[in-house]
Amino acid sequence: MQVLKEELQVMIVESAKHEFYIHGFKATSMRTIAKKANTTIGNLYNYFANKEELFLAVVGELPTLLKQALYGHQDAFEEAQNTELNFREIVLAMEEQLPQAFFLQHLLSQEFIILMEGAEGTSLEGFRDEFLGFCIEHMQEHMPGEENALLAAEIANSFVSVLIYVAKHKKSLEEGIRAITRYIEILIAGIMEVNDTMTTND
Template identity: 30%
Template sequence: MQTKKEEIQQAIFKSAENEFLEKGFEKASLRQIVKKAGTSLGNFYNYYENKEALFVSIVEGAYIGMMQLVNNHNQWEGNDVLLDLTDVAVWRRELRRLILPIVPAITTPFVILIEGSQGTQFAHAKEDLLAMMEEHFMEHIEEFNPKYPNPQMAKVMAEQLIFGLVMIVKNHKDDEMRQQLIIEEILFFAIGIMGILKTS
């Protein structure tokens, strides 16, 4: 019986993930979610209080993971080593080691969080993340080149990084390829930013 309940809950979760990804929270239909999960609306309430509680269960882990990533990136073991590296192959290897623990947070729930959270307690998530990323880029500008002439690029870079991650997740379902592209994008931004700051 317990296994059956877990299967039903997982079916609801997966169905909701697809519905929220396609339509966002506000336009998502709870009736469609339970129908595609092969259960009833009445049974749904045995697992979740309401549609928003279901939404929270899907995106909360992604939100926490992304906030931790931005807040703690300077504390990663080996972070200082990256700053001294000039070999791109070594950068790629070290970067992979550093970000692998957070890659699981950059999945479908991350896209839902960024694109489909209007009407929920996470409606501010995209703006929060963009603001934190902009601040992160500004910290690097101030640390490595305070005289950099275009600090406004920090906001542009933050938006482009988040947009790129969303596109990778939406367009690539294979976990290995997705992981590789996420690492490549972060590598692209990291090397590009450091290169610009060191030469400007």
């Protein structure tokens, strides 16, 4: 039975996603992707002109969605700063502005891992640095002051590492969302405690 073109295109993208996730862009060959998709290398090129085009099809709109989510979180944080809220109210305010399940389902996806660890050699190879840079900048807003700059950067690096670890090892999306949500709550609680202590000491 002949495979429909739409079905074959989906198979190619799924095969490519698996290979990019395991090996990264540079170490993945179009021939291997074609074999995994049960088609020929010549036929694969009927669907995608080159490996870069296929890579972009795999990650899709994820880079744009993540940037929108990050800036949405930033807006929620700035709004919370301008109100007299306790810790739990701040968390709930952020969740109201940016539904965590929607945000985290992208951060916990294979496509996210591909962007963060397998994009070398593509037009998106700088995405990890851009993502990390935003996290560092945002963390420094949570922990203002030159004396906190190095610590804020380290916490941001740790946050990205935790995201990647949970994305790789979660047994289900629900488990991953619970783990990251709890991690963020602990992170915010710790930062607020440090900031309160510094304010008291001043």
